[in-house]
Amino acid sequence: MYPINVKSEIGPLKKVMLHRPGREIEKLTPDTLRHLLFDDIPYLRIAQEEHDAFADLLRSHGVGVVYLEQLMAEVLEQSDEIRDQFLMQWIHEAAISTERWQQRIYEHMLQYADNPLELVEKTMEGLILGDVFFNQNESLVDMKSDSSKVLIDPMPNLYFTRDPFASIGNGVSLNRMYSITRGRETIYGEYIFRYHPDFAGKVKLYYDRYYPFNIEGGDILNLNEHVIAVGISQRTRAEAIEQLAQNIFAAPEAEINTVLAFDIPDSRAFMHLDTVFTQIDRDKFSIHPGILGPLVVYEITPGDSADHVKVKRTETSLDVVLAKHLGLDRVTLIACGGQDRIASEREQWNDGSNTLCIAPGVVVVYQRNEVTNELMREQGITVLEIPSAELSRGRGGPRCMSMPLVREEL
Numbered sequence: 001m002y003p004i005n006v007k008s009e010i011g012p013l014k015k016v017m018l019h020r021p022g023r024e025i026e027k028l029t030p031d032t033l034r035h036l037l038f039d040d041i042p043y044l045r046i047a048q049e050e051h052d053a054f055a056d057l058l059r060s061h062g063v064g065v066v067y068l069e070q071l072m073a074e075v076l077e078q079s080d081e082i083r084d085q086f087l088m089q090w091i092h093e094a095a096i097s098t099e100r101w102q103q104r105i106y107e108h109m110l111q112y113a114d115n116p117l118e119l120v121e122k123t124m125e126g127l128i129l130g131d132v133f134f135n136q137n138e139s140l141v142d143m144k145s146d147s148s149k150v151l152i153d154p155m156p157n158l159y160f161t162r163d164p165f166a167s168i169g170n171g172v173s174l175n176r177m178y179s180i181t182r183g184r185e186t187i188y189g190e191y192i193f194r195y196h197p198d199f200a201g202k203v204k205l206y207y208d209r210y211y212p213f214n215i216e217g218g219d220i221l222n223l224n225e226h227v228i229a230v231g232i233s234q235r236t237r238a239e240a241i242e243q244l245a246q247n248i249f250a251a252p253e254a255e256i257n258t259v260l261a262f263d264i265p266d267s268r269a270f271m272h273l274d275t276v277f278t279q280i281d282r283d284k285f286s287i288h289p290g291i292l293g294p295l296v297v298y299e300i301t302p303g304d305s306a307d308h309v310k311v312k313r314t315e316t317s318l319d320v321v322l323a324k325h326l327g328l329d330r331v332t333l334i335a336c337g338g339q340d341r342i343a344s345e346r347e348q349w350n351d352g353s354n355t356l357c358i359a360p361g362v363v364v365v366y367q368r369n370e371v372t373n374e375l376m377r378e379q380g381i382t383v384l385e386i387p388s389a390e391l392s393r394g395r396g397g398p399r400c401m402s403m404p405l406v407r408e409e410l
């Protein structure tokens with residue numbers, strides 16, 4: 001049994017990784033929102049209640065839920081060397097460059113060493129100067145400094161576990177993120193895949209966070225065991241897709257022989273492919289009507305040698321491409337917000353088409369997108385709603401908030 005097995009977007013979900021939003025959310029301030037990729041400050045207590053409702057709903061449908069923070073705590077329990085290596089990497093990647101401050105922060109963090117879960121949560125939450133300011137008279141710089149100054153940024157986007165890495169078949173794409181603020185989230189993935197006893201040595205990396213070009217999990221969709229779709233978007237560059245395709249085609253175990261690159265407009269509302277389009281049944285997709293019309297799709301297939309791929313540009317409509325690659329006569333696209341342009345823009349902004357499919361025709365969605373949810377029900381979809389007043393402020397829905405690790409094969 002592989003620890004990762006994801007060969008579709010719709011196969012019954014058996015195991016998923018989440019992150020329960022924590023104190024990192026309370027580090028958001030009006031001045032840092034834009035830089036940290038939020039549009040507003042969620043009320044943490046309610047966000048946690050909503051998130052717990054999400055996890056409970058998944059468990060009650062037979063899905064095993066594991067938490068990123070828990071897996072990472074288990075990694076740190078492996079040895080003091082791993083813990084120290086992780087802490088130093090976390091400090092370096094936060095651009096703490098002087099040795100004196102590296103040492104101070106390291107020593108500060110060691111006080112949580114007996115409780116690895118708390119230590120992990122502290123790394124997610126970040127640090128302000130006052131946290132580590134143990135000798136106020138050490139230097140003029142210390143005495144002049146404002147104790148609320150941020151030393152290490154929080155990682156408030158961690159509850160969107162879909163993005164820092166993406167399951168593909170029995171492997172993962174460990175992503176190079178588009179923004180500096182999300183770049184450090186992938187450290188957790190690196191350590192979990194390298195050192196966690198459930199994963200170490202059992203997961204092939206199809207992309208690595210040290211590659212130069214950005215790609216994020218919200219852009220990667222597993223259409224079936226042979227085909228994946230990847231968005232060329234604000235977050236994902238064409239170069240990264242080509243590299244990912246080469247690595248997958250070169251891997252003897254990978255069954256994938258086609259990577260479809262979908263060119264979607266570069267905008268915040270459409271930041272990832274999964275904000276405009278997700279699969280909800282064998283032949284049904286929820287979609288933001290804003291991307292309908294001719295769509296440029298590049299079909300990437302293996303080339304003559306390992307470092308070469310073939311690329312074919314097609315200009316067609318989305319339903320035709322999907323039907324062709326899924327081997328169906330036709331597919332149904334359900335428009336987010338229906339024919340009402342205002343409803344569709346409003347509900348897309350609140351992730352109405354960002355559904356998490358947990359079995360063919362069964363989806364988890366945000367309750368607030370009433371128009372879209374009703375349209376899906378009319379098409380025979382089982383729609384399971386979760387409360388979403390606070391979680392939605394981070395601009396991600398149930399698909400973004402979950403990373404499937406195991407789906408039953410269809």
Ligand SMILES: NC(=[NH2+])NCCC[C@H](N)C(=O)O
Pocket residue numbers: 037038157160162163182217218219271272274275354394395396397399400
């Ligand atoms: N897969 C997704 N659609 N993720 C949404 C991520 C939202 C997050 N605030 C960001 O800007 O990165």
